[in-house]
Amino acid sequence: MGAEREHDLVLFGATGFTGGLTAEYLARHTPPGCRWALAGRDRTKLERVRARLAGLTPACAELPLLHADATDPVSLRAVASASRVVITTVGPYLRHGEPLVAACAQAGTDYVDLSGEPEFVDRMYLAHHETARRTGARIVHACGFDSIPYDLGVYFTVKQLPEGVPLSVTGQIRARADISGGTYSSALTAFSRARSMLRTAEQRRQAEPWPAHRRIRLPQGLPNRDEETGRWLVPLPTIDPQIVARSAAALERYGPDFSYRHTASVTRLPTVVAAGLGLGALVLLAQIPPAREALGRLRKPGEGPSERRRAASWFTARFDGRGGGQRVVTEFSGGDPGYDETAKMLAESALCLAFDDLPATSGQVTTAVAMGDALLDRLSKGGLTIRVIS
Secondary structure, three states: OOOOOOEEEEEEOOOOHHHHHHHHHHHHHOOOOOOEEEEEOOHHHHHHHHHHHHHHOHHHHHOOEEEOOOOOHHHHHHHHHHEEEEEEOOOOHHHHOHHHHHHHHHHOOEEEEOOOOHHHHHHHHHHHHHHHHHHOOEEEOOOEOOEHHHHHHHHHHHOOOOOOOOEEEEEEEEEEOOOOHHHHHHHHHHHHOHHHHHHHHHHHHHHOOOOOOOEEEOOOOOOEEOOOOOOEEEEOOOOHHHHHHHHHHHOHHHOOEEEEEEEEEEOOHHHHHHHHHHHHHHHHHHOOHHHHHHHHOOOOOOOOOOHHHHHOOEEEEEEEEEEOOEEEEEEEEEOOOOOHHHHHHHHHHHHHHHHOOOOOOOEEOOHHHHOHHHHHHHHHHOOOEEEEOO
């Protein structure tokens, strides 16, 4: 894979909200000589996006526009075969994502997305990991707020601790932001498919090799109060700890016995109780098709908040790492997590795969495994804070 491909990057989904922000980021930050293109099923909408990008960077007026439809595997194979890296923001991925993953795996094309859907990620591993390993494709899911701050935050934390000893890390997540329409839709889909999600996860556990000489654990535990901050730490049942565990399984640097606990950090216990009740109600309603459809109309994929609201948003992921008699506290933080920073993380992941000197990997891999230090460096230079606190 290399110069014989017509494009370095192709962005599929630029006519959506987060896809549009990703396109704008690429317009401002692609290096000289980068050959990139927009792909979608509606050429008129793509032309409008291209015109908007040309207002930011005049050279974008010449961006190629490619036909790609999530329901047309032939068009997706053509796009994958023409590009070194494909970016997709077209979700929910469980509904729309597999044909593009299949096309990239078969063509030996690197792939990045924003999926935080555990069932989708597990299904793609079972169906396409071996093909991607054979062709050399790197299939990297969860390249946004799910799950880069945690995957790379833990990776960064582990590197500050001694090697060859048991390590434990606790993530404490705080955020002020609107949930994206795509994330909301994906969550509803996941809630309605709990049994299928668990069944697929079990199938992956049986199929995926794990290191025999090392142990990786994801303890949840009950909500507890942090003695230093006085804040409540509440286990978060997201895809993020699963991604961290897969990085730990693949990288010896995480030590012979590694554990990671993923939590939300909140000030008041009533907030925890109210959030738990609200989530429980949402899960129950998602089981009822009419209720699920009504909930889905509240926020649709492709919708997002104003620039002003995004400017007031932020997130902080703090990691408490311990091992070998040492302790380190690190932080991975930034601005609006659901849109602006997610677009940045996704775009920089694609640029990293396309242009940086990276470890030799293939198949379905995590950001820490595929990109590690190179992506940390890119995101730090891009304005995200990644630092040791103590």
